[in-house]
Amino acid sequence: xxxxxxxxxxxxxxxxxxxxxxxxxxxxxxxxxxxxxxxxxxxxxxxxxxxxxxxxxxxxxxxxxxxxxxxxxxxxxxxxxxxxxxxxxxxxxxxxxxxxxxxxxxxxxxxx
Amino acid sequence: xxxxxxxxxxxxxxxxxxxxxxxxxxxxxxxxxxxxxxxxxxxxxxxxxxxxxxxxxxxxxxxxxxxxxxxxxxxxxxxxxxxxxxxxxxxxxxxxxxxxxxxxxxxxxxxxxxxxxxxxxxxxxxxxxxxxxxxxxxxxxxxxxxxxxxxxxxxxxxxxxxxxxxxxxxxxxxxxxxxxxxxxxxxxxxxxxxxxxxxxxxxxxxxxxxxxxxxxxxxxxxxxxxxxxxxxxxxxxxxxxxxxxxxxxxxxxxxxxxxxxx
Numbered sequence: 355x356x357x358x359x360x361x362x363x364x365x366x367x368x369x370x371x372x373x374x375x376x377x378x379x380x381x382x383x384x385x386x387x388x389x390x391x392x393x394x395x396x397x398x399x400x401x402x403x404x405x406x407x408x409x410x411x412x413x414x415x416x417x418x419x420x421x422x423x424x425x426x427x428x429x430x431x432x433x434x435x436x437x438x439x440x441x442x443x444x445x446x447x448x449x450x451x452x453x454x455x456x457x458x459x460x461x462x463x464x465x466x
Numbered sequence: 467x468x469x470x471x472x473x474x475x476x477x478x479x480x481x482x483x484x485x486x487x488x489x490x491x492x493x494x495x496x497x498x499x500x501x502x503x504x505x506x507x508x509x510x511x512x513x514x515x516x517x518x519x520x521x522x523x524x525x526x527x528x529x530x531x532x533x534x535x536x537x538x539x540x541x542x543x544x545x546x547x548x549x550x551x552x553x554x555x556x557x558x559x560x561x562x563x564x565x566x567x568x569x570x571x572x573x574x575x576x577x578x579x580x581x582x583x584x585x586x587x588x589x590x591x592x593x594x595x596x597x598x599x600x601x602x603x604x605x606x607x608x609x610x611x612x613x614x615x616x617x618x619x620x621x622x623x624x625x626x627x628x629x630x631x632x633x634x635x636x637x638x639x640x641x642x643x644x645x646x647x648x649x650x651x652x653x654x655x656x657x658x659x660x661x662x663x664x665x666x667x668x669x670x671x672x673x674x675x676x677x678x679x680x681x682x683x684x685x686x687x688x689x690x691x692x693x694x695x696x697x698x699x700x701x702x703x704x705x706x707x708x709x710x711x712x713x714x715x716x717x718x719x720x721x722x723x724x725x726x727x728x
Contacts, residue, residue: 372559383548386721398717431511435518
């Protein structure tokens, strides 16, 4: 009936994606208890981004869509989010907390 | 007048009588479907910005008060959090499966998958309520009786090194009191963000469950066919999005610093 046939993802692929997501969840919970120093956060966020990408591409059918606007909206939203996060964090990271709040030693000095 | 191909005396057949689901302002089912799908993607774009603001606030405070955030994060139940993530991923699978069943015209499977989705969604909310209840008992909800020093919800014991409570600070009651006041204040920021983020996520889940109750009813009534199942499809997009928000919330809130003895 419809002009273009919509891609039907096989049930097998959906189960595989589900399995990958479960494995990643257990993996991220386990690897957080292993001491990787600074890289604990990097690994946790990488796994989360991988999981999110898989959900967007397969479950949300972005991989199969012929609609370019969907991809454009998605990329624009991610880009905007990165402006918000990256620019804010570079700003705040280049300051020290002490410029905004008194350090503990100052507080104790005042109390004494 | 009648020579012009644009103007016709014939009454416009605006209602698409052969296709009751096709609104008159759309030319074809596919056009209608693309418009609806695009509308949902735009909405999800604004949702990214909505949660993005809170995520940004979280990241800034986490940078400033890392030790307090790490210690407060450890007070969340890792096993329950992991289990809840698994529950939500299962619900995403059942949503995807119900859309697939609609594409194939399998009505019974479609309804079964939607009922499972509702079950998983409500389980998630139930487990979340249990977690929040535990935080209430530990006095970790930032309200009047908020307390993380001594008592049931003590966060200092075992974390002295990370929190910078050295023997020098311990032996100086003034310094110790000042540091405790800071810990009290900074962990309060963590819990405020924790409740704001998980609370907003839970509100989205509650709305999602509401939407899916309607969708399940529509599916049960046989409203969705392989040619037309747009409401189910775009409700599915929303559900997957809420799942993705949790995929980020879980590591950010539960896994800040779980290294033993760190």
